[in-house]
Amino acid sequence: MTRPLRTRSAAETEGAVLDLVRSGGVISRVELAEQSGLTGASISRVVKRLLDRGLLVETGQGDRTGGKRRTLLELSTGGRYAVGVSVDHARLTYVLVNLRGEVVANVEAPGIGQDPPVTVVRRAAQGVRELLDGQELCVREVAGVGVAVPGRLDPGPPGSDGSSRLATEWERLGLEAVLGEALGLPVRVEHDHVSAALGEFWVGKVPASASFACVYLSEGFGLGLRLRGDVHRGASRTAGDVGHMVLDAGGAPCWCGSQGCLEALAGPAAVVARVMASTAGGELGLTGSRAAQHREFATVCRAAADHDGVAAGRDATREACREAVEASARYVGTALLSIVNVLDLDRIVLAGPGFAEAGPLYADSVRAEVERRSSRRETGPVTVELSGLGLYSAAVGAATTAFA
Ligand SMILES: [Zn+2]
Numbered sequence: 001m002t003r004p005l006r007t008r009s010a011a012e013t014e015g016a017v018l019d020l021v022r023s024g025g026v027i028s029r030v031e032l033a034e035q036s037g038l039t040g041a042s043i044s045r046v047v048k049r050l051l052d053r054g055l056l057v058e059t060g061q062g063d064r065t066g067g068k069r070r071t072l073l074e075l076s077t078g079g080r081y082a083v084g085v086s087v088d089h090a091r092l093t094y095v096l097v098n099l100r101g102e103v104v105a106n107v108e109a110p111g112i113g114q115d116p117p118v119t120v121v122r123r124a125a126q127g128v129r130e131l132l133d134g135q136e137l138c139v140r141e142v143a144g145v146g147v148a149v150p151g152r153l154d155p156g157p158p159g160s161d162g163s164s165r166l167a168t169e170w171e172r173l174g175l176e177a178v179l180g181e182a183l184g185l186p187v188r189v190e191h192d193h194v195s196a197a198l199g200e201f202w203v204g205k206v207p208a209s210a211s212f213a214c215v216y217l218s219e220g221f222g223l224g225l226r227l228r229g230d231v232h233r234g235a236s237r238t239a240g241d242v243g244h245m246v247l248d249a250g251g252a253p254c255w256c257g258s259q260g261c262l263e264a265l266a267g268p269a270a271v272v273a274r275v276m277a278s279t280a281g282g283e284l285g286l287t288g289s290r291a292a293q294h295r296e297f298a299t300v301c302r303a304a305a306d307h308d309g310v311a312a313g314r315d316a317t318r319e320a321c322r323e324a325v326e327a328s329a330r331y332v333g334t335a336l337l338s339i340v341n342v343l344d345l346d347r348i349v350l351a352g353p354g355f356a357e358a359g360p361l362y363a364d365s366v367r368a369e370v371e372r373r374s375s376r377r378e379t380g381p382v383t384v385e386l387s388g389l390g391l392y393s394a395a396v397g398a399a400t401t402a403f404a
Contacts, residue, residue, distance in 0.1 A: 013038075015404035017046050018055060019229065021073055022100075023207055026059060028070035047073060054080045055099060055403060075099045081137060083128055083145040083185075084399025086192060086392075087112060088218055090294040090353060092124060094131045095395045099403060101203035103392060107131050113291075117173050125182040144186035146398030147175065148195035151222050151241065188401045192216055192394040193240050194231060196351040197224025199389055199397025204349065212347035213339060214387070215242070215332070216394065217354025219294070220263045227343065243267065245335050266331035268297035268354060271324045275300050280320035294353070301325055301357035322361075329362045333369030340374050340382055351387035352394065359386045 020035050021027055033043045050056040057076045076099050086093040089111045096105040109127055112120050128145060180187040190198070197214035200206055206226075214224040223242035225232040233239050243263035244256050251260025252270070264270060272293065276286050284303065286296050303321040336348055348370070350363055367384040374382050387393045 011404060013046055014050060016229070017043070017050065018075070018403065019201070021056060021075055022202060026072045026074045028072055030070055032073075079141055080143060080403070081135075081141055082143045082399040082402035083131060084148070084195075084392075084395035084397070084402075085124055085128065085145065086148045086195070086395035086398065087120060087124065088150065088192070088353065088394075089113065090218070091391075092120075092127060093391060093395045094127050095392055095399060096131055096135060097396055097399045101199065101396055101400055103396065105131060105135060106392065106395075108391075117175070121173065121175060121178055121182070125179055128183055128185075139184075142185060144188065144402030145179065145183060146195065146401040147179065147187060147189045148192040148394035148398040149175070149189060150219055151191045151193065151238070186402065188398075190398055190401055191222065191224075191240070192218060192352070193222025193224040194233065195224070195395075195397035195401070196222075196387070196389075196393040197226050197231065197349075197397065198400050199393045199395075200224075200349045200351065200387060201226055202400040203389060203396060204387065206347065210347055211343065211345050212349065213336070213343070213345050214349045214351050214393075215336065216352040217268075217350070218352045218394075220267050221332070221335075223339065225343070242335060242339070245338075247331055247334055262331055262335050266328035268293055271300055271328045272296045274324040274327065275320050278316075278320040280317040283317045284321075297354065298357050301361075305358045305361060325358050325361055326365065329358075329365030330369070332362060333366040336366050337369050337373055340370055345382060346380065347383040347385075349385055349387050351389065353391050355386060356391060 017032060017036060020032055024031070029040065029043050029047055032047070033040045036043065038046070047056065051058070054076055056073050059072050059074050061071055078098065080099050081096055081104065084095045084097060091111045092109045094107045094109070095103050097103055107127060107130065109123070115123070124147070132142065175189050176187045193214065193216035196216040200214050206212060209228055211227045216222040216224060221243040223240040225240060244254065244258060244261045246258055246260050247262055247265060248260030252264045253259050254261035254264035272286055272288055275281050275284065276288055284299055286299070288296070300321045303318050304325040306318060339345065340348065348366065350359060350366070355362055363384055363386050370382050370384060389396050
């Protein structure tokens with residue numbers, strides 16, 4: 001661990017101990033003390049609290065070591081659940097997960113659209129109630145609700161778009177308190193890219209000691225960082241704003257005021273615009289409108305990956321889409337190469353709805369870029385993979401925050 005557990009709050013310590021159990025599968029109190037740096041007495045107290053809350057169970061005894069049997073601990077498999085909600089322009093995704101992050105139930109609903117946050121919160125509360133009503137759970141079995149919200153979003157023309165100033169409005173609204181009161185459950189709110197990283201860590205068998213980045217693509221790019229066991233949020237909790245990493249100092253202007261940002265060069269809007277500059281834009285009926293962006297980006301990605309069986313006579317359309325997606329993927333690879341080299345990461349996971357259609361194209365490109373030029377080549381390969389959680393990565397990750 002990079003930071004001794006004794007400098008953390010009780011909740012952080014419990015979360016870190018749960019992480020050690022999760023990554024260890026089964027583990028003894030003695031091993032937990034060794035790995036956490038806490039005293040045996042402290043570990044016993046933390047473990048007792050986690051046992052009392054039903055988060056851990058004792059599971060038989062390990063081998064004799066030094067003449068003393070060790071009771072082993074593992075995550076509870078039932079009786080304890082959490083709700084995750086991913087809030088996005090395209091869709092609201094609800095999941096009910098067990099302690100291992102396995103999705104027990106899920107529901108999808110229309111996204112934010114033009115709704116102001118206060119309306120979205122009302123819909124989210126209703127959605128959570130409907131998800132839980134379909135299950136035979138008692139309230140005590142539900143640890144709480146985690147909500148993944150977008151980070152920095154394109155503000156658009158002032159006053160023209162309900163999504164403008166979204167992150168600020170969530171804060172002003174006091175989302176945790178408002179939703180918590182509506183549901184009668186503890187609610188935690190996290191950025192979607194951080195949630196996705198937490199989900200990968202919890203479910204994706206990532207070792208507790210790994211330093212990894214989770215690239216989350218939805219409206220734009222976000223980067224969740226987990227460095228040797230700790231989530232990195234930065235000084236003002238805005239770490240991971242990789243969409244505005246400048247890749248071309250004199251490049252295309254970005255809405256953030258800078259030029260040549262990853263988002264301006266390679267984000268969904270840029271990919272759609274690139275295809276619209278060719279005859280393929282008309283073939284696919286692209287409009288380039290903000291409201292249709294997620295749908296049109298998915299259309300381009302599907303054509304690029306040839307999922308929708310573009311007819312032989314439309315090879316040019318497929319080729320234009322493929323070129324646009326591959327250009328985007330090269331920029332993503334370049335950005336991630338710098339991040340891998342600066343932070344000495346050993347793993348990159350691509351997650352989020354933006355990778356649903358052409359994820360393998362992006363993963364191949366990032367892998368090629370990182371393998372070819374990473375400064376880690378001498379010390380070991382950097383693993384690049386697509387999330388196995390698909391559209392649920394942020395929702396599952398948000399849910400796991402409710403267990404901590
Ligand atoms: Zn920018």
